[in-house]
Amino acid sequence: MPVHRPSPRPRPRPVRLLLTALAALAGTLLAAAPSPAADIPARGSAYMGIGVLAHDGRNGTPRDTRATQTEGVDVSGHQGNVAWSTLWSSGVKWAYVKATEGTYYTNPYFAQQYNGSYNVGMIRGSYHFATPDTTGGATQADYFVDHGGGWSKDGRTLPGALDIEWNPYGDSCYGKTQSAMVTWIRDFLNRYKARTGRDAVIYTAASWWTECTGNYAGFAGANPLWIARYASTVGTLPAGWGYYTMWQYTSSGPTVGDHDKFNGALDRVQALANG
Numbered sequence: 001m002p003v004h005r006p007s008p009r010p011r012p013r014p015v016r017l018l019l020t021a022l023a024a025l026a027g028t029l030l031a032a033a034p035s036p037a038a039d040i041p042a043r044g045s046a047y048m049g050i051g052v053l054a055h056d057g058r059n060g061t062p063r064d065t066r067a068t069q070t071e072g073v074d075v076s077g078h079q080g081n082v083a084w085s086t087l088w089s090s091g092v093k094w095a096y097v098k099a100t101e102g103t104y105y106t107n108p109y110f111a112q113q114y115n116g117s118y119n120v121g122m123i124r125g126s127y128h129f130a131t132p133d134t135t136g137g138a139t140q141a142d143y144f145v146d147h148g149g150g151w152s153k154d155g156r157t158l159p160g161a162l163d164i165e166w167n168p169y170g171d172s173c174y175g176k177t178q179s180a181m182v183t184w185i186r187d188f189l190n191r192y193k194a195r196t197g198r199d200a201v202i203y204t205a206a207s208w209w210t211e212c213t214g215n216y217a218g219f220a221g222a223n224p225l226w227i228a229r230y231a232s233t234v235g236t237l238p239a240g241w242g243y244y245t246m247w248q249y250t251s252s253g254p255t256v257g258d259h260d261k262f263n264g265a266l267d268r269v270q271a272l273a274n275g
Helices: 014-032 052-056 084-089 110-119 137-146 178-196 206-213 266-274
Strands: 070-075 094-101 123-129 161-163 201-204 225-228 246-250 259-262
Touching (some): 052 206, 070 266, 094 110, 110 123, 123 137, 123 266, 137 178, 178 206, 201 246
Parallel strands (some): 123 161
Antiparallel strands (some): 246 259
8 A cells, every 4th residue: 555655844945044134133123222203301301410410420429528518409200209308317418409400391390299209308400401492591590590590588489490401302512502501501600690699500521511511610609519429529620610619429329319518618609598
């Protein structure tokens, strides 16, 4: 009786094998590659120090200097409702709260953060995250003052701060030349002073300031410096400033991540608030 054997399976042609392998490889690479859009945060979500770790890194923490420096924090909508009583009990005596960004964002947690810090006894102020590629400096200063960035001589309110640092949404210098960036900053500072009577604090990092303003020294005479550097020492300051007023030294502190040191005892914080 004849035995029926199954016909042998046809062997794939070399070209088909190659195409199959290439298709599999392409799929793997596409799955592994991050989407450029996924790396860009949503507009409005920026916060003070958003670019520091990526550009300057972290190199230790400063030694305990509570006798001559005063601990502070900075917060944004990123932190939500903040446990101010916990921070106060840990020795934090001053705070800055993000009020605005560009001319398109206000912090939805501003009232809880700004009033909450005040209510536990802190000296507090507000800050504006600058986006020089969206609108002019004077326009953004107006938006800031109109949405929480004002100042009052009550002994508990610090002058507004301009957060000017790496652009989280695109080109580090917001597509501006160094001279155009200096002009934008000057327009913001002049309008802020005209509206409030106070010189705004400038928050920045030395490396960004050098790259994007050419290490411009012209604001040092009037505007207090808030330097960002996550290290054991503050390092070289931007040109013109012989000392810093505030130092953001970590993004991984207790209760909220961003912790700062005021360069002086509490009475110096009060002096800045009083103007």
